[in-house]
Amino acid sequence: MTLTGKMLIGQHAITGNSAAIRAINPATDLPLEPAYPGGSGEHVEQACALARAAFDSYHATSLATRARFLDTMADEIEALGDELIERAVAESGLPRPRILGERGRTCQQLRTFARTVRAGEWLDVRVDPALPERQPLPRSDLRQRQVALGPVAVFGASNFPLAFSVAGGDTASALAAGCPVIVKAHSAHPGTSELVGRAVARAVEKSELHPGVFSLLFGSGREVGIALVSDPRIKAVGFTGSRSGGMALCKAAQARREPIPVYAEMSSINxxxxxxxxxxxxxxxxxxxxxxxxxxxxxxxxxxxxxxxxxxxxxxxxxxxxxxxxxxxxxxxxxxxxxxxxxxxxxxxxxxxxxxxxxxxxxxxxxxxxxxxxxxxxxxxxxxxxxxxxxxxxxxxxxxxxxxxxxxxxxxxxxxxxxxxxxxxxxxxxxxxxxxxxxxxxxxxxxxxxxNGWPTGVEVCDAMVHGGPFPATSDPRTTSVGTAAIQRFLRPVCYQDFPDTLLPAALKHSNPLQLRRLLDGQREA
Amino acid sequence: MTLTGKMLIGQHAITGNSAAIRAINPATDLPLEPAYPGGSGEHVEQACALARAAFDSYHATSLATRARFLDTMADEIEALGDELIERAVAESGLPRPRILGERGRTCQQLRTFARTVRAGEWLDVRVDPALPERQPLPRSDLRQRQVALGPVAVFGASNFPLAFSVAGGDTASALAAGCPVIVKAHSAHPGTSELVGRAVARAVEKSELHPGVFSLLFGSGREVGIALVSDPRIKAVGFTGSRSGGMALCKAAQARREPIPVYAEMSSINxxxxxxxxxxxxxxxxxxxxxxxxxxxxxxxxxxxxxxxxxxxxxxxxxxxxxxxxxxxxxxxxxxxxxxxxxxxxxxxxxxxxxxxxxxxxxxxxxxxxxxxxxxxxxxxxxxxxxxxxxxxxxxxxxxxxxxxxxxxxxxxxxxxxxxxxxxxxxxxxxxxxxxxxxxxxxxxxxxxxxNGWPTGVEVCDAMVHGGPFPATSDPRTTSVGTAAIQRFLRPVCYQDFPDTLLPAALKHSNPLQLRRLLDGQREA
Missing domain, CATH: 3.40.309.10 (Aldehyde Dehydrogenase; Chain A, domain 2)
Known part of the structure; x- marks a missing residue:
C-alpha cells in the first residue's frame, strides 16, 4: 500500500481542499511524504450525512455481527504489517518496541470490546412485568435497554497514535455501542491515521455494513473539528488532548441548539x-x-x-x-x-x-x-x-x-x-x-x-477507570479506557406494554440473548 | 405544627433576608400565610459549606444506614398527617385525592430507593483479579465501584408538590447515591416545602447523620438558584420545570471553573x-x-x-x-x-x-x-x-x-x-x-x-425511563424517575492493588455485601 494523502468519507477516498498538514519526523525535524490536504465544511457535511444514514441499520445489527466487525478491524490492522509500524515510529518518534506493544494493545482492545458486545451486560436490561391485579392501579409491562446515542466524533490523541487514535479506545467503544464514528485525525500522524483508517474501512466493507459507519477527516486548524462537533447529526464527542483543546470542544458542544456530551480527557499530574x-x-x-x-x-x-x-x-x-x-x-x-x-x-x-x-x-x-x-x-x-x-x-x-x-x-x-x-x-x-x-x-x-504501584500502564479491562473529576476529564461519570467506556455512548429507552414481536431481542420474553436481566428487582442467576 | 416561614440550613431554622415569597391559592387567587423571606448569598454559602462538611461521613454510611434514613423520611412525611395534605391542596389547586395519591407515591418512591440502596446493584462492582504470571506483563488487581459525586442542588417542580419537590425523585435518588442535598423550594408551594423539609430534617436527626445532609432554601428570583449552581462545592443539579429555567441552570453550570452535570427535565409534547x-x-x-x-x-x-x-x-x-x-x-x-x-x-x-x-x-x-x-x-x-x-x-x-x-x-x-x-x-x-x-x-x-396506553402515569420502578433527547431533558443518558435515577449522581473509582483492609466493603475479597459482581468478565450467579 502506498499512502495517498486522502481522507475517507465512507468507502470513498477524497482529497481535501483546505490547507495541507504534513507529518514531521520529530527525531530529525524533517517532513514526511505525502501532504494531507485538509477537509472543509462540505466534507464534514458529507461525512455526517453518511453517518446519520448509517445509524439506524448499524444500530440494528446483531451483537454477533457487531462483535465480528470489531474483530475484523483488529485483523485488518494486524494485516497492515510492518508498513504501519514503520510509519508510526517515523511520525511519533516513539521506539519500535513501544509501537509494536501499542499495536498489540489496540487490537486486544478491539477484541475486548467484541467480547463485551457479545456478553451484552452493557444493555443493562431491566424488566418489570405487568401486575394487572395491583391496587389501586395495575402496573404495565415495562422493559428497559440501552440504545446508541447516534453518530460520534472522535479526536485522535497524539501520544497514542494507535491505541487512542483512529481505531483506539474512543472509536472502539463508540462502535461497540452501535454509534457510527467520524474520526478527525491528529495532525501529528496522518500517515498512521490513513493506514488504520483504510483498515477500518475494509472491515466495514467485509462486514457488509453501511459505508457511513466510519469516516476519517484531516484538517490543519480547528475548523474541521469545530464543524464536526457543531453538526446536529453528531450526538457525542470523544477527545484526548490538551485542556485548551478539550475546553474549546466543550464550548462548541454547549453552543449547539441541542447540547451534546463531550468526553474530553485533558490534564492530570497524578x-x-x-x-x-x-x-x-x-x-x-x-x-x-x-x-x-x-x-x-x-x-x-x-x-x-x-x-x-x-x-x-x-x-x-x-x-x-x-x-x-x-x-x-x-x-x-x-x-x-x-x-x-x-x-x-x-x-x-x-x-x-x-x-x-x-x-x-x-x-x-x-x-x-x-x-x-x-x-x-x-x-x-x-x-x-x-x-x-x-x-x-x-x-x-x-x-x-x-x-x-x-x-x-x-x-x-x-x-x-x-x-x-x-x-x-x-x-x-x-x-x-x-x-x-x-x-x-x-x-x-x-x-x-x-x-504500591505506579500510575503509568493502564489496563484495558472491566474494572479500569481512566477518568476523574475536572480538569482530568470533562465528565467524571465515565472512563475512556476499559469496557465501561461503552456506557458513554448509550442512553436508556423504556418499552411499555409492547407486543413481543415488536420488542428488540434484548427485551423479548424468551430472553434469546440469555442476558442476566434485572427482573422485578432481582438479578437473574 | 405551625408554619414558620423559615428556611433550613441543616438543623437550623433561619429567616431569609431577601424579598419574600407568598403562596397563592390558585382556586381563589388569595395569598396564603405565612410569608417566606428569601435567602441570599450568605445562606447559599452556609448551606454549601455544611453540605460539603457532611459529604465524607454521609458517603461513608453503610447501605443499611442510608436505606433506614430513606425509610425514616417516608415515615416522617406520613406523620405530617392532614396538615400536609391541606396545605398542598391549598397551594396547588390540585384535588385532595390527587394529593393523597401523590403522598403515597412520594413515600413509596423513598422506600423503593431504600430497597435499591440495600440491594447494591447500583455500585456496579467490577473485579479483575491480579494475574501475576501473565505475559508479557502481569495484571494488577483492579476493582471498580461507584462513589457519590458530591453535594447536589435540587429544584422542586411546581406540578408535583410532593413527588418531584423537596423529598421527591431527585432528592431521593441523590440521597440514595450518598450525596447531601440542598433544595431550592419552588415558590408556588413554600408551606408544603417547609413541612416536608422539616420532616426530612427530623429523619436526618433521628438517623444521627451529619446535619449538612439536607438544607432547604427559599428565594423569589433566580439569585439563590444561580448562586447554588455556581457554588464550587455543588457537584450536580436536578431540576424539573420550564425550558428557559432549565437552560439558565445549564448555562450557569457550564460557566463554572469546573462545569457540572445538570439534569433538567424541561419540555415534551408526547x-x-x-x-x-x-x-x-x-x-x-x-x-x-x-x-x-x-x-x-x-x-x-x-x-x-x-x-x-x-x-x-x-x-x-x-x-x-x-x-x-x-x-x-x-x-x-x-x-x-x-x-x-x-x-x-x-x-x-x-x-x-x-x-x-x-x-x-x-x-x-x-x-x-x-x-x-x-x-x-x-x-x-x-x-x-x-x-x-x-x-x-x-x-x-x-x-x-x-x-x-x-x-x-x-x-x-x-x-x-x-x-x-x-x-x-x-x-x-x-x-x-x-x-x-x-x-x-x-x-x-x-x-x-x-x-396501546397513554403516557400520563409514570411508574416508579427499575425499568422506567422518564427522560429523553433534548429538549425533553438536558441529558438523554439518564432518567429522573425510577431506580436508574440514582446513576445520575455517581462516578466510578478504580482501586488498584489495594490491601483488603483499605478496600471499601463493596470491593473486599470476601464480598461481605453479597453483590453479584462482574468478576473477570463474568456476572456472579
Whole structure:
C-alpha cells in the first residue's frame, strides 16, 4: 500500500481542499511524504450525512455481527504489517518496541470490546412485568435497554497514535455501542491515521455494513473539528488532548441548539503520596520506580507521575537524592512533535522562573531535535498551597516534589489539587491508618487509586477507570479506557406494554440473548 | 405544627433576608400565610459549606444506614398527617385525592430507593483479579465501584408538590447515591416545602447523620438558584420545570471553573401515533382514552399527550369528532399557579392566531380564577413540517392533531420532532409492520415508547425511563424517575492493588455485601 494523502468519507477516498498538514519526523525535524490536504465544511457535511444514514441499520445489527466487525478491524490492522509500524515510529518518534506493544494493545482492545458486545451486560436490561391485579392501579409491562446515542466524533490523541487514535479506545467503544464514528485525525500522524483508517474501512466493507459507519477527516486548524462537533447529526464527542483543546470542544458542544456530551480527557499530574514507613523502609527502590515511571515514553502519558507528596525529613532527603541522581543519568528522549517539545520547554521555563520551585536535577543533554530532558523540582507545601501555577501539567518527564510538615499538610495539599486521573499511595503496614484517613479526600480527587504501584500502564479491562473529576476529564461519570467506556455512548429507552414481536431481542420474553436481566428487582442467576 | 416561614440550613431554622415569597391559592387567587423571606448569598454559602462538611461521613454510611434514613423520611412525611395534605391542596389547586395519591407515591418512591440502596446493584462492582504470571506483563488487581459525586442542588417542580419537590425523585435518588442535598423550594408551594423539609430534617436527626445532609432554601428570583449552581462545592443539579429555567441552570453550570452535570427535565409534547387498523376498529374508545389522558390534572403533566399523528380519512374524522365532543364537555380545572395559567393562555393565544392551527373544540367555560379550558386543534402535516412553532409545548390541557397523507408523512412528522419524554403507538395486529418500520425513528426521539396506553402515569420502578433527547431533558443518558435515577449522581473509582483492609466493603475479597459482581468478565450467579 502506498499512502495517498486522502481522507475517507465512507468507502470513498477524497482529497481535501483546505490547507495541507504534513507529518514531521520529530527525531530529525524533517517532513514526511505525502501532504494531507485538509477537509472543509462540505466534507464534514458529507461525512455526517453518511453517518446519520448509517445509524439506524448499524444500530440494528446483531451483537454477533457487531462483535465480528470489531474483530475484523483488529485483523485488518494486524494485516497492515510492518508498513504501519514503520510509519508510526517515523511520525511519533516513539521506539519500535513501544509501537509494536501499542499495536498489540489496540487490537486486544478491539477484541475486548467484541467480547463485551457479545456478553451484552452493557444493555443493562431491566424488566418489570405487568401486575394487572395491583391496587389501586395495575402496573404495565415495562422493559428497559440501552440504545446508541447516534453518530460520534472522535479526536485522535497524539501520544497514542494507535491505541487512542483512529481505531483506539474512543472509536472502539463508540462502535461497540452501535454509534457510527467520524474520526478527525491528529495532525501529528496522518500517515498512521490513513493506514488504520483504510483498515477500518475494509472491515466495514467485509462486514457488509453501511459505508457511513466510519469516516476519517484531516484538517490543519480547528475548523474541521469545530464543524464536526457543531453538526446536529453528531450526538457525542470523544477527545484526548490538551485542556485548551478539550475546553474549546466543550464550548462548541454547549453552543449547539441541542447540547451534546463531550468526553474530553485533558490534564492530570497524578499525585504520588509516599507514607513514612514505606519511605523509611525502601526509599531507594521507590526513587528507582518513580524515575522509571516518570521517564517512560519521555513522560508523555496522561498518567505520568508529576507530583510527589511526602513528609519532610531524612527519609525524603534520601529519596530526593537518589531520584536526582537517576534523573541526572536519564537520557534525553525524542518527544512526539515539535509543538509538544516547545510546550514542554515553556512549562519547564515557567518552573525555572518560579520563586518557589527549586530545581534539583536535570537529565542528560539532548543530542537530537525535540528531545525531552528530564527535570525534577522541589517545593514546600506552604508554597504549593499558595499558587495554583505549581499544579499546572507540564506534559513530559518533569515532576515536582512537595515537602510537607505533617499528615495534615499532606491532606491539605491533596485537598488543594484539581481533579486527577490517578492518585498513588506508597505504604507499609504501619502507614495503613494514615492512608485510610486520606482515602475520602483521594476518592473525591481521582478516578483511579493505586497502592504500591505506579500510575503509568493502564489496563484495558472491566474494572479500569481512566477518568476523574475536572480538569482530568470533562465528565467524571465515565472512563475512556476499559469496557465501561461503552456506557458513554448509550442512553436508556423504556418499552411499555409492547407486543413481543415488536420488542428488540434484548427485551423479548424468551430472553434469546440469555442476558442476566434485572427482573422485578432481582438479578437473574 | 405551625408554619414558620423559615428556611433550613441543616438543623437550623433561619429567616431569609431577601424579598419574600407568598403562596397563592390558585382556586381563589388569595395569598396564603405565612410569608417566606428569601435567602441570599450568605445562606447559599452556609448551606454549601455544611453540605460539603457532611459529604465524607454521609458517603461513608453503610447501605443499611442510608436505606433506614430513606425509610425514616417516608415515615416522617406520613406523620405530617392532614396538615400536609391541606396545605398542598391549598397551594396547588390540585384535588385532595390527587394529593393523597401523590403522598403515597412520594413515600413509596423513598422506600423503593431504600430497597435499591440495600440491594447494591447500583455500585456496579467490577473485579479483575491480579494475574501475576501473565505475559508479557502481569495484571494488577483492579476493582471498580461507584462513589457519590458530591453535594447536589435540587429544584422542586411546581406540578408535583410532593413527588418531584423537596423529598421527591431527585432528592431521593441523590440521597440514595450518598450525596447531601440542598433544595431550592419552588415558590408556588413554600408551606408544603417547609413541612416536608422539616420532616426530612427530623429523619436526618433521628438517623444521627451529619446535619449538612439536607438544607432547604427559599428565594423569589433566580439569585439563590444561580448562586447554588455556581457554588464550587455543588457537584450536580436536578431540576424539573420550564425550558428557559432549565437552560439558565445549564448555562450557569457550564460557566463554572469546573462545569457540572445538570439534569433538567424541561419540555415534551408526547406524540401519539394512531395506526389505521386501530383507528378503524376503535376510534371512539381511543378518543375517550385520549381526552381522559389530556385533561387529567388540567393537563399539567410532563407526559401529557399534546400531539396526535394519524392518516387523514373517515376514521380520523370520526376520532376528531368524538374527541371534540368530549373536549367540549370537559370542565375547566384550576391550574397550579396564576403564572402557569397565564402561560397557558398565552400559548393558546399563539395557536389561535396561527394560520395553520385550526381550533376544533374548546372545553367548558371557567367558573373560578386560573382555570384551564381544554383546547383541541388540527393541522395538516405539510403545515406542521413548515413551522417549529407548532411543536412548542403548551403546558396544560391542549393538543394538536396532525393529519398525514400516508405512512411516509407520519415518519416525516416524527423525524421533524424535537426530543420527547414519551411516544405512544396505538395499533392492532394489522398495524404491526407499519409500527415496526417507525421504531428506529421513535427510539431516536423519545425515552419511553408505549403501545396501546397513554403516557400520563409514570411508574416508579427499575425499568422506567422518564427522560429523553433534548429538549425533553438536558441529558438523554439518564432518567429522573425510577431506580436508574440514582446513576445520575455517581462516578466510578478504580482501586488498584489495594490491601483488603483499605478496600471499601463493596470491593473486599470476601464480598461481605453479597453483590453479584462482574468478576473477570463474568456476572456472579
Amino acid at each position: 499525585p504520588v503520596v509516599l507514607f513514612p514507613a514505606a519511605l523509611q523502609a525502601r526509599g531507594e527502590a521507590l526513587a528507582q520506580g518513580f524515575v522509571t515511571s516518570l521517564t517512560q515514553g519521555a513522560g508523555q502519558f496522561c498518567t505520568n507521575p508529576g507530583l510527589v507528596i511526602a513528609r519532610q525529613g531524612p527519609a525524603l532527603e534520601r529519596f530526593i537524592s537518589v531520584a536526582a541522581d537517576l534523573v541526572q543519568r536519564s537520557p534525553a528522549q525524542t518527544m512526539l512533535t515539535p509543538g509538544i517539545f516547545q510546550a514542554y520547554e515553556s512549562g519547564i521555563g515557567s518552573l525555572l522562573e518560579h520563586a518557589h520551585a527549586q530545581p534539583v536535577a536535570v537529565g542528560l543533554k539532548r543530542e537530537a531535535p525535540n528531545q525531552c530532558q528530564t527535570h525534577l523540582f522541589v517545593t514546600r507545601a506552604e508554597d504549593f498551597l499558595a499558587d495554583t501555577a505549581l499544579q499546572a501539567e507540564v506534559f513530559g518527564a518533569a515532576a515536582l516534589i512537595v515537602q510537607c510538615a505533617d499528615d495534615e499538610q499532606i491532606r491539605q495539599v491533596i485537598e488543594f489539587l484539581e481533579g486527577q486521573l490517578t492518585a498513588t499511595l506508597h505504604l507499609d503496614d504501619a502507614d495503613v491508618e494514615a492512608a485510610r484517613a486520606l482515602l475520602p479526600t483521594l476518592e473525591r480527587k481521582a478516578g483511579r487509586l493505586l497502592v | 406524540p401519539v401515533v394512531l395506526f389505521p387498523a386501530a383507528l378503524q376498529a376503535r376510534g371512539e374508545a381511543l378518543a375517550q382514552g385520549f381526552v381522559t389522558s389530556l385533561t387529567q390534572g388540567a393537563g399539567q403533566f410532563c407526559t401529557n399527550p399534546g400531539l396526535v399523528i394519524a392518516r387523514q380519512g373517515p376514521a380520523l374524522e370520526r376520532f376528531i369528532s368524538v374527541a371534540a365532543d368530549l373536549v367540549q364537555r370537559s370542565p375547566a380545572q384550576t391550574m397550579l399557579t396564576p403564572g402557569i395559567f397565564q402561560a397557558y393562555e398565552s400559548g393558546i393565544g399563539s395557536l389561535l392566531e396561527h394560520a395553520h392551527a385550526q381550533p376544533v373544540a374548546v372545553g367548558l367555560k371557567r367558573e373560578a380564577p386560573n382555570q384551564c379550558q381544554t383546547h383541541l386543534f388540527v393541522t395538516r402535516a405539510e403545515d406542521f413540517l413548515a413551522d417549529t412553532a407548532l411543536q412548542a409545548e403548551v403546558f396544560g390541557a391542549a393538543a394538536l392533531i396532525v393529519q398525514c397523507a400516508d405512512d411516509e408523512q407520519i415518519r416525516q412528522v416524527i423525524e421533524f420532532l424535537e426530543g420527547q419524554l414519551t411516544a405512544t403507538l396505538h395499533l392492532d395486529d394489522a398495524d404491526v409492520e407499519a409500527a415496526r418500520a417507525l421504531l428506529p425513528t421513535l427510539e431516536r426521539k423519545a425515552g419511553r415508547l408505549l403501545v
